[in-house]
Amino acid sequence: MQKWVEVNFYKCDPEKCDPEHGICIAVQKCKYDILEQEEPFEVPMHASRDMCIGCSDCIKACPLNAIEQKK
Numbered sequence: 525m526q527k528w529v530e531v532n533f534y535k536c537d538p539e540k541c542d543p544e545h546g547i548c549i550a551v552q553k554c555k556y557d558i559l560e561q562e563e564p565f566e567v568p569m570h571a572s573r574d575m576c577i578g579c580s581d582c583i584k585a586c587p588l589n590a591i592e593q594k595k
């Protein structure tokens with residue numbers, strides 16, 4: 525069964541995890557460019573669910589546990 529991830533918009537807070545630049549750490553960790561952050565300090569979006577392999581790298585990288593795995 526395919527796995528993917530979703531950003532929990534209630535938990536995600538780019539300003540908290542990178543006060544200076546507002547850059548999403550989890551986006552940087554995804555080797556497949558599945559997560560996208562259009563602008564600094566914006567909540568990242570899941571760009572392409574079909575391409576996500578459920579590797580959990582983004583989940584591990586997020587300091588606020590804002591990314592949740594779905595099945």
Ligand code: SF4
Nearest residue numbers: 536537541548549586
């Ligand atoms: S998903 Fe996690 S790492 Fe990315 S901006 Fe939100 S809280 Fe920060």
Ligand code: SF4
Nearest residue numbers: 554576577579580582
């Ligand atoms: S689970 Fe892996 S492939 Fe899917 S968005 Fe996160 S880092 Fe990218």
